[in-house]
Structures are given as structure tokens and as C-alpha cells.
Amino acid sequence: MVASVKAASLGLAVYEQTRSRELFERAERVIPGQKYGGAVICPAGMCGHYSLNAMAPGYPIYFSEARGARFWDVDGNEYVDYMCAYGPMVLGYKNPVIDEAVRKQNEKSNTVTLAAPLMVELAEYLVDLVPIADWAFFSKNGGDATAQSVMVARAATGRKKIVTVADGYHGVAAWMQGPGAPGTVEEDYRNIVTVDWNDVKGLENVVAENPGEIAAFISSPYHHPLFIDNELPAPGYWANVERICRKEGIVIIADDVRAGFRAHMGGSCEYFGFKPDLICFGKALGNGEPIAALVGTDAMRDAVASVFYTGTQFYNASPMAASLATLRELQRIDGPNVMLQTGKKLTDGMVEIAKNHGFDLKVSGMPSMPYLRLTDEDSPIWTEGLEAMHTGLHATWISECTRRGAFFSSVHNHFVSTAHDQADLERTWEIVDEAFKVVKNAR
Ligand code: PMP
Numbered sequence: 001m002v003a004s005v006k007a008a009s010l011g012l013a014v015y016e017q018t019r020s021r022e023l024f025e026r027a028e029r030v031i032p033g034q035k036y037g038g039a040v041i042c043p044a045g046m047c048g049h050y051s052l053n054a055m056a057p058g059y060p061i062y063f064s065e066a067r068g069a070r071f072w073d074v075d076g077n078e079y080v081d082y083m084c085a086y087g088p089m090v091l092g093y094k095n096p097v098i099d100e101a102v103r104k105q106n107e108k109s110n111t112v113t114l115a116a117p118l119m120v121e122l123a124e125y126l127v128d129l130v131p132i133a134d135w136a137f138f139s140k141n142g143g144d145a146t147a148q149s150v151m152v153a154r155a156a157t158g159r160k161k162i163v164t165v166a167d168g169y170h171g172v173a174a175w176m177q178g179p180g181a182p183g184t185v186e187e188d189y190r191n192i193v194t195v196d197w198n199d200v201k202g203l204e205n206v207v208a209e210n211p212g213e214i215a216a217f218i219s220s221p222y223h224h225p226l227f228i229d230n231e232l233p234a235p236g237y238w239a240n241v242e243r244i245c246r247k248e249g250i251v252i253i254a255d256d257v258r259a260g261f262r263a264h265m266g267g268s269c270e271y272f273g274f275k276p277d278l279i280c281f282g283k284a285l286g287n288g289e290p291i292a293a294l295v296g297t298d299a300m301r302d303a304v305a306s307v308f309y310t311g312t313q314f315y316n317a318s319p320m321a322a323s324l325a326t327l328r329e330l331q332r333i334d335g336p337n338v339m340l341q342t343g344k345k346l347t348d349g350m351v352e353i354a355k356n357h358g359f360d361l362k363v364s365g366m367p368s369m370p371y372l373r374l375t376d377e378d379s380p381i382w383t384e385g386l387e388a389m390h391t392g393l394h395a396t397w398i399s400e401c402t403r404r405g406a407f408f409s410s411v412h413n414h415f416v417s418t419a420h421d422q423a424d425l426e427r428t429w430e431i432v433d434e435a436f437k438v439v440k441n442a443r
Helices: 018-030 048-054 096-108 117-129 142-157 200-209 237-248 268-272 298-306 317-332 335-356 380-384 392-402 422-442
Strands: 032-036 039-044 063-067 070-073 078-081 135-139 161-165 192-195 214-219 251-255 278-281 292-296 361-364 371-374
Touching (some): 135 142, 135 298, 142 161, 142 214, 142 251, 142 278, 142 292, 142 298, 200 237, 214 237, 292 298, 371 392
Parallel strands (some): 161 192, 214 251, 251 278
Antiparallel strands (some): 032 039, 361 371
């Protein structure tokens, strides 16, 4: 495979992003910026997770269109996209099957005083698809599903405390932000207890220290934090979590918002071999149409019904049409395996190219969501803090790739879709090769 990596043609065009920057100047006046963990990520003009890249050198900020695995920025530059809209794009932008399903539903209407029959169909489909699921509840963002899951666990157990994993992410609700986060109060964290990923002993201790008080253990199926290498479950980890939680009647919540349908169609818990009580899905569930879902076991049915939870847009029919079409299509083409294989092929090639230039590229996490890091130099972000996130060898190499058309992130895991094909990989390898030459020369 790696033999097919083409030798780089020196002098790949470095993109100009004039129009993006012009728009950004206008945005600075009317759109707030973003702080994260107390550090200024973007002073103004871009909020939320999109701000992570806005200040990085060589990054475009606004798109003009997107198709397949590629998007074009407002300056007309073309990128192979390895962020996939931070996960939702799983079958390719403007996938004709999904677009047709949405178009058909839009013809009938999207937001109406009644739910569409599709809601029943989609719930039935998910219940058939996901082994632990006996019911499904739909919402919009992943954070809707995670916030609901915690309420359901508390209702089911009559307990207050929630165990989370350090550096895990479950959305922006106050309890999930971390002590001291602006806009939150101490009381938001009073019932949150944190353990380290893969730390069975730590979980045992926390459970022993809080007898009869813990409602839920919430975690992503594997550890995919920002800024550091991602980690798979250690052998036996989930079996131990299940043993500890089952013994104490603690609800296990799998937050599959990010990894869902990129490992296994039945939920990533099937891939990693465990059985949660509740699973939160989002992102890939609608190939970009806004939809999230909480699914759960029969044992959780009364609890979910007891918790009042809703939203004006929860019943939009078109995202449900997109979701049903997405799940069917992913199943038809064995999407998770396609993405696992494509991700492995992509990063094997990149590691080889790095080696050829004398660099060590570490790939962590699941192959369909690879986290990348050049180990040759520590990330300045670790020693100097978040504001140094766009400096240092790794961030520089990543930005040299991006400004030539392979859109990567130096701080976040990447996403592979089923639309990434051999031509996308070859184009990427060519850019990666050139970017290594550039950083080597600069050293
Ligand atoms: N959980 C995980 C694991 C996530 O990655 C995210 C989003 N990055 C969320 C929850 C929150 O989802 P959303 O941003 O759609 O509310």
C-alpha cells in the first residue's frame, strides 16, 4: 500500500485565505470569541469548537461548498477534510442518498404540530440495530442526549452523584464544564466525581467512598480528549467497570456521541465488548442533519418516561429522514469497517512518510478517528498552556498540511468518512510529504 504513496512534487501551492480573513474581520465586530479552560482561544469572531482552528496560521475560516470528502473555502481552495464537520459527516458531504431522503421529507414538511411517522420508523430501526436498545428518544445535539442520560440515571436510582472520566467531554451543560468555569457555580460540581481513564482501582475507591450515592458512570467508549494522545480501553477495563457498577446498581452511560457508528453499527460498546444501560448518539447519526438520540434498556424505560425532556425542534422530520437513510446506508456498505480500514491505510502511509523524513508520527485512538502527534518535540501546549496551541513542531507541520489542502487539526482527533477514497489518500500523502520537507528545511 505504502508503495502507492506518490513522491511529492515540490512546490505544492500554499493557499491564500484573503476572503476568509476579510469575513473574519467583519465577524470580529458582531460575533463573540471563545475562551476555553481560562485561555483565550479566539479573541472575537468565532465561538465554540470552531474557534480551535480560527487563529491557527494557514487555516481557512469559511467554506463555500463541500462534496464527498472535500470542501472548498471562500477563497476557492480545495481541502481533503479530516475533521468531517467535527464528526457529523460520515457518508460524504452532499451524499445523494441522504440528500434525496431529506428532500422528499421537506416536500411533505419538516417542522409540524405532529410528529412524522418517520419518528416511529427511526426508533424501531435503532432498537433493532443497537443490541442494548429497547427504546429511543430523539433530540438535537449530543449534549441534549448526555444531559438527559444523567437525569435518567438519577431518576432510576434516586441518587445524586455522577462519576466522570478526567478530560472526558460530554457537552457544555454546567456540570460538564469543570470547576471554576465562568458562568458555572460550585453547586454545579457538588455531585460530580472524577476518575482517570482506565483506572479500575480509582473507580473502586470512588465507589467505596460514596456508598449508595452514585447514580451513574458516564464515559466515552474509549478516551478521546483534546491535546493529548487518545487511549483505547486496557484489556479488561470495561469488564471491570461493568462488574463494579452492576454490584452497586450504578447506571452505565456510554457517551457515543463522537465515536458512534465509526466503530460498530450496534454502538461502539459492541466493538469494545460491554453492555451499557444507556447510549448517547449524535454527530454521525444524521450525516450532518441535526439529530441526537438517547437509547436504553427496558430497565431504564420507566426512568426515561419519568423525566420531562423536550425541545421545540426535537421533532423535526427531515433530520429523522436523514438519520434513517444514514443508518441504512452505513449498514449497507459496512460503513464502520470501511472507515476503520481507510483510517488505518491513511495513517500507515503518513507514519511511513514521516519516517522517511526522520520524524516519528504517533497515531492513537481508533483508526476511523485517529489522533496524530509528532513525538520528536513536546507540544508547547503542555508546558506553556492553551495559548501556545498553534506553536511548536507538531502544530507547524499540521498547519503546513492544511495550507496545502489536507485539513487536519493539531489539537483534536480526526474523523474519516466512507467518502474518503484512494484519490483523497494519495493527495493527502503528497501534501504530508511536502509539509515534512517544509518543516525539515525550517529546522
Ligand atoms: N459527547 C462527546 C463525546 C462529544 O464529542 C460531544 C461533542 N464534541 C458531545 C458529547 C456534545 O455534543 P454536541 O456538541 O453535539 O452537543
